[in-house]
Amino acid sequence: xxxxxxxxxxxxxxxxxxxxxxxxxxxxxxxxxxxxxxxxxxxxxxxxxxxxxxxxxxxxxxxxxxxxxxxxxxxxxxxxxxxxxxxxxxxxxxxxxxxxxxxxxxxxxxxxxxxxxxxxxxxxxxxxxxxxxxxxxxxxxxxxxxxxxxxxxxxxxxxxxxxxxxxxxxxxxxxxxxxxxxxxxxxxxxxxxxxxxxxxxxxxxxxxxxxxxxxxxxxxxxxxxxxxxxxxxxxxxxxxxxxxxxxxxxxxxxxxxxxxxxxxxxxxxxxxxxxxxxxxxxxxxxxxxxxxxxxx
Numbered sequence: 001x002x003x004x005x006x007x008x009x010x011x012x013x014x015x016x017x018x019x020x021x022x023x024x025x026x027x028x029x030x031x032x033x034x035x036x037x038x039x040x041x042x043x044x045x046x047x048x049x050x051x052x053x054x055x056x057x058x059x060x061x062x063x064x065x066x067x068x069x070x071x072x073x074x075x076x077x078x079x080x081x082x083x084x085x086x087x088x089x090x091x092x093x094x095x096x097x098x099x100x101x102x103x104x105x106x107x108x109x110x111x112x113x114x115x116x117x118x119x120x121x122x123x124x125x126x127x128x129x130x131x132x133x134x135x136x137x138x139x140x141x142x143x144x145x146x147x148x149x150x151x152x153x154x155x156x157x158x159x160x161x162x163x164x165x166x167x168x169x170x171x172x173x174x175x176x177x178x179x180x181x182x183x184x185x186x187x188x189x190x191x192x193x194x195x196x197x198x199x200x201x202x203x204x205x206x207x208x209x210x211x212x213x214x215x216x217x218x219x220x221x222x223x224x225x226x227x228x229x230x231x232x233x234x235x236x237x238x239x240x241x242x243x244x245x246x247x248x249x250x251x252x253x254x255x256x257x258x259x260x261x262x263x264x265x266x267x268x269x270x271x272x273x274x275x276x277x278x279x280x281x282x283x284x285x286x287x288x289x290x291x292x293x294x295x296x
Contacts (some may be wrong), residue, residue, distance in 0.1 A: 088174040088268030089249040106236030108177040112186040129165030153180030175250035196227030210291025262279035
């Protein structure tokens with residue numbers, strides 16, 4: 001694709017130079033009778049310019065068809081991440097032939113450096129658009145029409161993605177973080193993600209109370225925590241929430257203060273979000289945040 005872009009840029013430059021050269025040539029030529037120039041010179045110039053332009057366009061078209069044909073060839077990938085766009089967050093399921101190795105996360109994905117990763121895209125509601133500018137072009141997520149995209153990070157780092165199709169009130173706050181890890185670090189991260197949520201120890205009464213609050217407040221109606229409450233998929237999976245750098249689709253950094261504010265009143269940070277406010281008392285909120293903050 002990069003080579004195609006350079007070809008198209010080169011073709012545009014050639015066409016531009018031909019047109020400008022023609023205009024300059026017409027301007028500096030000594031005028032004869034306007035009738036004669038209209039009958040002979042103008043016709044030749046137009047034919048020459050049109051012929052040159054068609055040759056350039058034909059060459060670019062031929063090369064474009066070649067690139068498109070190459071893109072149809074299957075690329076061997078060792079990993080597929082199924083990403084679903086919701087209003088307004090991203091669900092990510094790491095697929096695997098062995099069901100025991102599958103896991104789900106949200107709004108932050110990790111990929112191994114130097115390896116192509118297949119991204120299977122779908123929408124759960126309206127049209128979204130997956131776009132990580134430093135890794136790949138845009139790809140729309142149209143309801144009922146799954147699509148596929150390949151990404152590859154060649155340098156370790158954190159790459160920000162964004163929904164680039166207006167999808168409702170909080171479209172601007174529907175971001176995605178892609179973390180490119182060295183293959184060994186990625187393997188460690190994936191292994192951690194496959195584990196069930198950390199259970200509070202008997203001595204940790206605050207976290208134990210927080211787990212009780214999570215269940216009693218019916219947070220599991222929307223959110224799954226593996227090993228605690230399963231099958232809820234209306235909201236992001238929280239099994240390893242504390243391992244993520246941000247919350248609310250990269251709207252807030254993942255700190256205890258932001259997490260407490262988000263749980264108490266999501267609308268204050270992301271008006272229109274489908275998560276309702278939670279009028280917990282101070283002690284219950286502190287316990288819940290302590291429990292969620294330990295889910296690594």
